[in-house]
Amino acid sequence: MAKPAARTGSVAKKPASKKPSAPADENFALRSLQEELEKARRFDASDDQLLKFYEQMLLIRRFEERAGQLYGLGLIGGFCHLYIGQEAVAVGIQSALEEGKDSVITGYRDHGHMLAYGIDPKIIMAELTGREAGISHGKGGSMHMFSLEHAFYGGHGIVGAQVPLGAGLAFAHQYRGDGGVCVAYFGDGAANQGQVYETFNMASLWKLPIIFVIENNQYAMGTSVQRSSAETHFYRRGTAFRIPGLNVDGMDVLEVRQATEIALKHVRGGNGPVLMELKTYRYRGHSMSDPAKYRTREEVQDVREHNDAIERAKTDLLERGIPEDQLKDIDKRIRAEIAASADFAENSPEPAPAELYTDVLVESY
Numbered sequence: 547m548a549k550p551a552a553r554t555g556s557v558a559k560k561p562a563s564k565k566p567s568a569p570a571d572e573n574f575a576l577r578s579l580q581e582e583l584e585k586a587r588r589f590d591a592s593d594d595q596l597l598k599f600y601e602q603m604l605l606i607r608r609f610e611e612r613a614g615q616l617y618g619l620g621l622i623g624g625f626c627h628l629y630i631g632q633e634a635v636a637v638g639i640q641s642a643l644e645e646g647k648d649s650v651i652t653g654y655r656d657h658g659h660m661l662a663y664g665i666d667p668k669i670i671m672a673e674l675t676g677r678e679a680g681i682s683h684g685k686g687g688s689m690h691m692f693s694l695e696h697a698f699y700g701g702h703g704i705v706g707a708q709v710p711l712g713a714g715l716a717f718a719h720q721y722r723g724d725g726g727v728c729v730a731y732f733g734d735g736a737a738n739q740g741q742v743y744e745t746f747n748m749a750s751l752w753k754l755p756i757i758f759v760i761e762n763n764q765y766a767m768g769t770s771v772q773r774s775s776a777e778t779h780f781y782r783r784g785t786a787f788r789i790p791g792l793n794v795d796g797m798d799v800l801e802v803r804q805a806t807e808i809a810l811k812h813v814r815g816g817n818g819p820v821l822m823e824l825k826t827y828r829y830r831g832h833s834m835s836d837p838a839k840y841r842t843r844e845e846v847q848d849v850r851e852h853n854d855a856i857e858r859a860k861t862d863l864l865e866r867g868i869p870e871d872q873l874k875d876i877d878k879r880i881r882a883e884i885a886a887s888a889d890f891a892e893n894s895p896e897p898a899p900a901e902l903y904t905d906v907l908v909e910s911y
């Protein structure tokens with residue numbers, strides 16, 4: 547058998563390459579959005595805009611607290627995944643979108659996105675309690691909400707399924723030339739799925755108008771990112787597909803909004819997808835049936851005390867000279883609105899039995 551050639555360490559001189567030389571920094575485009583964000587991290591909101599963000603975040607928080615109570619009373623069947631802690635993500639992103647033009651798709655933790663989009667809390671609460679007046683006529687429940695009118699494409703219970711579906715929505719925007727962008731939200735757990743990377747490849751290749759939003763709330767069902775993910779910097783996960791990433795503080799609504807503006811400008815300019823990682827935290831268990839024994843109470847308390855998105859917006863407002871009484875009034879108004887939506891949900895009729903036969907797809911394949 548012939549011996550392998552010995553390694554001498556000497557390097558043979560190669561002939562000069564005829565290929566055009568690569569640009570000085572061919573990765574520039576992958577970092578340029580992050581550099582832009584670092585120049586000015588926070589959106590320059592007017593007092594009214596910041597007040598609106600505060601109000602919307604509070605609306606989500608109070609809605610979810612009430613949903614938790616209704617679940618405890620047995621009024622909500624099936625699963626119920628609360629969004630408490632992550633409010634700044636949905637509010638910061640949704641506020642930058644053009645309603646009816648841009649499309650949105652997410653997983654089962656979907657109430658907050660719909661509320662941030664301005665969808666009536668009454669019909670969301672009615673859906674949670676399985677009532678006819680609910681947004682999916684009471685047949686979808688917490689995980690399966692949908693509103694064609696708002697270009698809100700759900701509400702998906704299968705982890706990661708919304709990512710390729712989101713690419714389909716983006717393809718439709720591109721095909722129709724309607725100028726819309728799709729925002730596909732998913733979790734850190736979903737980010738480890740193969741279908742996500744197949745989607746990244748196609749979306750980048752076809753320059754689809756899509757923003758991939760990874761809501762890194764630090765935990766998948768019961769597993770922390772450190773235990774489950776080899777690369778915990780999720781914003782880097784698109785670079786192998788030449789998708790620029792943005793590393794965003796998901797507990798600061800103004801930073802979320804600023805990053806979204808940067809991402810939207812890039813995507814609307816026909817440059818293909820952007821990947822945003824929003825570092826956030828969920829205060830509750832994965833779903834209402836999760837006692838969350840995989841982390842300490844102290845950890846949760848620490849985030850609540852030192853990094854809460856709503857408290858942060860409140861501090862900003864007070865520093866701007868907005869009177870505390872005005873903020874208290876907002877809270878009062880929201881509590882009343884949520885109480886009214888819970889009453890509405892509890893007192894609305896359930897769907898008629900004949901509804902079991904509508905909206906059912908029966909086909910042979």
Ligand SMILES: Cc1ncc(C[n+]2csc(CCOP(=O)(O)OP(=O)(O)O)c2C)c(N)n1
Pocket residue numbers: 655703704705706732733734735736737763765766767832
């Ligand atoms: C394909 C699939 N696998 C497993 C599950 C069960 N499951 C539901 S949620 C979840 C964890 C997802 O975590 P993450 O993507 O981080 O989202 P988060 O709940 O933190 O928002 C799992 C494994 C599922 N619904 N679908």
